[in-house]
Amino acid sequence: MKIALIAHDKKKDDLVRFALAYKLILDPHELYATGTTGKRVIDETGLQVHRFQSGPLGGDQQIGAMIAENDMDAVIFFRDPLTAQPHEPDITALIRLCDVYNIPLATNMGSAEILVHALGRGELDWRDIVHGRNNTT
């Protein structure tokens, strides 16, 4: 599965801790991230992550482009609802595309817990059917 990891600045510590806690579940999958989030996850967990641009510089849009190609299977996005973001339209567009393409999206740690356990149990394997894939990565 292709999984996107994204966190706003005040949520990055939480996302790094989350990725570390669930490293064994996340590790077999193809991980993608916005630039700064990706750097922290790589440095602090050792997971392999493909990094896009930083969010304010287009990273959310790059992940959105993968979703538009139906080439992203789930998004874990620890949003900061208490801080204005300069690229708010990009964030809204990313979330909208998840809804357009029925991509599982967790925007906080509570829902991310459910999503990552579902991933670990193979409950996202229906995405392989959507793609006509027969493997689990």
Ligand SMILES: O=C(CO)COP(=O)(O)O
């Ligand atoms: O702003 C972001 C998502 O909207 C995250 O971007 P960074 O991971 O580059 O900080």
